[in-house]
Amino acid sequence: MADLEKVSINLGPVDLGQIDLLVDQGYYTNRTDLIRIAIRNQLDSHAADLKQFREEYYYVMGIMDFDRERLEDVLRNGAKLSIKVIGGLIVSKDVSLELAQAAFGKVKIYGIIRAPENIKKFLRQLHEEGKA
Structure with a gap:
């Protein structure tokens, strides 16, 4: 469950x-x-309203989880993540703030964030910047 x-x-x-x-x-x-x-x-x-939000970002409804290895793969591919999570975003304890800053670009999170406190603060800041 x-x-x-x-x-x-x-x-x-x-x-x-x-x-x-x-x-x-x-x-x-x-x-x-x-x-x-x-x-x-x-x-x-509101299904139609929710659907329109899926197009701007890589969209996940559920739980999205990142560890150090997965974020390093993102960087090796020369990408920055633009994600929208409706549910939960989990960043493991083996991820440094520097790695998170390098890997995450645009982030929208509707739900919960489970991450080390400094990364949680950074992700919330990205979320807020996207509202402007």
């Missing part, structure tokens, strides 16, 4: 009551089930 991230939301008492009523009536197994299905339905309704 893929890594899950916990998300907290605040709901008013009427919304929460309606959710509890639907759970009680057997439409959903629990509150989380209803919320997860509602989110998936909303994402499905």
Whole structure:
């Protein structure tokens, strides 16, 4: 099973009551089930919007993971990575900040970053620069 991230939301008492009523009536197994299905339905309704973002970068929906060897291969090929990750980007502990700076060009990350703290800061900075 893929890594899950916990998300907290605040709901008013009427919304929460309606959710509890639907759970009680057997439409959903629990509150989380209803919320997860509602989110998936909303994402499905925006499928065309999400698709347009795939064209500017190398696009991954899921988990993308880089170690030192993989980034060195990128550099040997004379490339810089332009990636968009919707899900998670993982950079292993054997990657130095210098290697990450040399290998990553444009980066957009929607989800989580798991990397050494200095690399995480660099990747977030690249992400922010792309918003300008």
